[in-house]
Amino acid sequence: MKIKVLLLLISMSLVSNAFAKTDENMTTTTMIQSDSLLRHTVFFKFKEGTTPAQIKKVEDAFSALPSKIEQIKGYEWGLNNSPEGLDKGFTHAFFLTFKSEEDRAIYLPHPDHKAFGAVLSPYLDDVFVIDYWTKQ
Template identity: 65%
Template structure:
């Protein structure tokens, strides 16, 4: 059920994003608006996963391998790192994996999100995902 909710929210976000950009272009004398690029700044895409309790180590490894393959398949990813939680604070709320992607622009991220390889990764992840948290920000 949570996966269906996540998929629905992702679709709504993509549709809203497209509608908003169209309206901005219309409000700008029909001149297409450039997707944001902030000079000397990078767009970070942070993804945290919480796996279902019954997910095997082997299945988690498959998810890790599938995510690790994305930078070689999607050229818009300009930076990538990942790791598992080792914080002693106990504030992780069950999230164990962090994947940290870098894009040069919002346009690059917009290519990544619906990319067929990203969607294929979602098929590998979906059966094992309990929760996900995604934050994007421009570096300062």
């Protein structure tokens, strides 16, 4: 009988340890979160008749934002070249990187971002935006 009680206590201890949050588990979770990056992806479809010079003006204005808004930690952009024909008229892809949702919250209403919107809006037919936390 003593052996059964002892085995029961050992089993309960093992089960409770399996579900306990340790410093090691907490560090791993924190590390993954701090290693993740917040990506803000933006895709543009321009109005029919928008000239190459007008599109260049938009490209240049967007590309100037990282030098004006310190919360942008990474920036890249490019033109669609997919052979699949599924772009639905979207030609431009922009990827901005932020370290936190707080940084993105500063960027979105930032006066320089708003000024960029004023440059873009006369030529914009449609926009598609997705934000996501990177995963390993």
